Amino acid sequence: MKLPLRISPCPIIDSVIETRFETGLPDDAIFGLFFGQFRSDFPRFEKLPVAQLPDEVKQNDPNLRFSPYFQARSEGFVLRFGPRVISLSNPGDYVGWEKYFAKFKKLFADFNRLETEKRFCRVGVRYIDHFKFDIFPRIKMKISLQDRELAEIPKAFSCQLNRSGISSNLQIANNIALVIEEKTASGGSIIDIDSFIDFQENSTPDQILQTIETCHQIDKEHFFSLLNEDFLAQLCPEYAP
Numbered sequence: 001m002k003l004p005l006r007i008s009p010c011p012i013i014d015s016v017i018e019t020r021f022e023t024g025l026p027d028d029a030i031f032g033l034f035f036g037q038f039r040s041d042f043p044r045f046e047k048l049p050v051a052q053l054p055d056e057v058k059q060n061d062p063n064l065r066f067s068p069y070f071q072a073r074s075e076g077f078v079l080r081f082g083p084r085v086i087s088l089s090n091p092g093d094y095v096g097w098e099k100y101f102a103k104f105k106k107l108f109a110d111f112n113r114l115e116t117e118k119r120f121c122r123v124g125v126r127y128i129d130h131f132k133f134d135i136f137p138r139i140k141m142k143i144s145l146q147d148r149e150l151a152e153i154p155k156a157f158s159c160q161l162n163r164s165g166i167s168s169n170l171q172i173a174n175n176i177a178l179v180i181e182e183k184t185a186s187g188g189s190i191i192d193i194d195s196f197i198d199f200q201e202n203s204t205p206d207q208i209l210q211t212i213e214t215c216h217q218i219d220k221e222h223f224f225s226l227l228n229e230d231f232l233a234q235l236c237p238e239y240a241p
Helices: 027-038 055-060 097-112 205-226 229-234
Strands: 012-022 045-047 070-074 077-082 085-089 119-131 156-163 166-173 177-180 183-186 189-198
Touching: 012 097, 012 205, 027 070, 027 077, 027 097, 077 097, 085 097, 097 205, 119 205, 156 205, 166 205, 189 205
Parallel strands: none
Antiparallel strands: 012 085, 012 119, 045 070, 070 077, 077 085, 119 189, 156 166, 166 189, 177 183
């Protein structure tokens, strides 16, 4: 399937590139290194709610192990980090993959200049697309009960897909309320695709970046494979020459 370079209007309302890692340093030492390394691009950091929890809770709850503790905003991007995670999101108006990935690569290069050993254990790329209408009639997916299609009712679907060693969590819902950058996207539908891979062995920075590009490509393939051809045509797709 030939994939468009872009569609209009662009339905992306949020996107996240995330890298998880392990180090042998205490949490406080990692934060000190982070602040110094990223302050030139992201000068004002703020604590996230999880940072206020007692250290014992954060260290013993597996659901919090890879949570970010701080975030900072700059030029339409949001950097979040914790003792075992760093992510860059582009909420609101999407800047396009080329600019987005270039920004992440700059941060990732800064991160890798930190003088500490790191083992990368997971990377992922997530996109959330919002539509102001019921998306189900416009995609190649039908939900039925006893051979009867469940049409024109609120519904949600989720599953995990696997391709080329990459796992993708797919969620589709037609009655949602989201808050992105303090703006509520109420009603309508979302297509939420989160592609990731867990590493059993350590990977080099170059391998991490290549895997991120692969996750982005798979996100894109899953998204466009869902759309009906006539609906895609309405989105004014632009293709490479």
